Amino acid sequence: MSTTLALRTVSKAYPSQAGPVSVLDCFDLEVLDGEVLSLFAPNGAGKSTILALLAGTLNPDDGVAGLVDGGGNDAVSMVMQDFTASLFPWRTTRENIALPLEVRGVPRSERDRRVNELAEQLELAAPLSSYPYQLSGGQRQWVAIARALIGKPSALLLDEPFSALDYIARLQAQERLAQFLDTQGVTTVLVSHGIDEAILLSDRIVVLAGPPVVTVGIVEVDLPRPRTVAMHHDDGFVAVRRQVHELFLAAVDHRRPA
Secondary structure (H helix, E strand, C coil), X not given: CCEEEEEEEEEEEECCCCCCEEEEEXXXXXXXXXXXXXXXXXXXXXXXXXXXXXXXXXXXXXXXEXXXXXXXXXXXXXXXXXXXXXXXXXXXXXXXXXXXXXXXXCCHHHHHHHHHHHHHHCCCCCCCCCCHHHCCHHHHHHHHHHHHHCCCCCEEEEECCCCCCCXXXXXXXXXXXXXXXXXXXXXXXXXXXXXXXXXXXCCEEEEEECCCCEEEEEEECCCCCCCCHHHHHCHHHHXXXXXXXXXXXXXXXXXXXX
């Protein structure tokens, strides 16, 4: 498989009163075309910095980051944790989803057609005529995801997209997203703090430690699809969970001072 997104010998440091703090130092990451790759690491390891570099909202100090084909970072869509703040309260669900197409000058009839089509694919429960204040947290998050997908990006970046949802809503959302990604083949990078969520959605899970960021290990998730939460107790699922958990503990130990 070819590579869609990459960080190649990327270095990034942030200023501080004590001097520059290195978050990445000649770090490499490859995201294959059509795969779902999860980044799993302790808090503060540098996951959000990696997403920002891939999205093009942050420039590396050294190295190359972003789309490999040079298609431009406008072909990378990102969904943040704070989805409520990302929606415009004066725009309807339809208008919020269609915003990227409107900015590009896509005619109204074509915008409506594509919104209708995507809403059906995502099984969007939110009425398209509703406003954000009329929606539940889960519905607002799906509107944010739909808006990220409406332009048919080369890659989708998700920063803990379901962390604000309650347990049942989170499980339901994970299954729906897994089904959509299975059928659409969108190259996706997911930051998650849930092992089961990462396993359910991913083809590979990269366990990181830092800063500066290092790769502790990579777990191939060779489980059958479609995947559902009912698989959580299957032997194969449990075996992958054990692998990721052991690597995560190694990542935590990596951060402890000697």
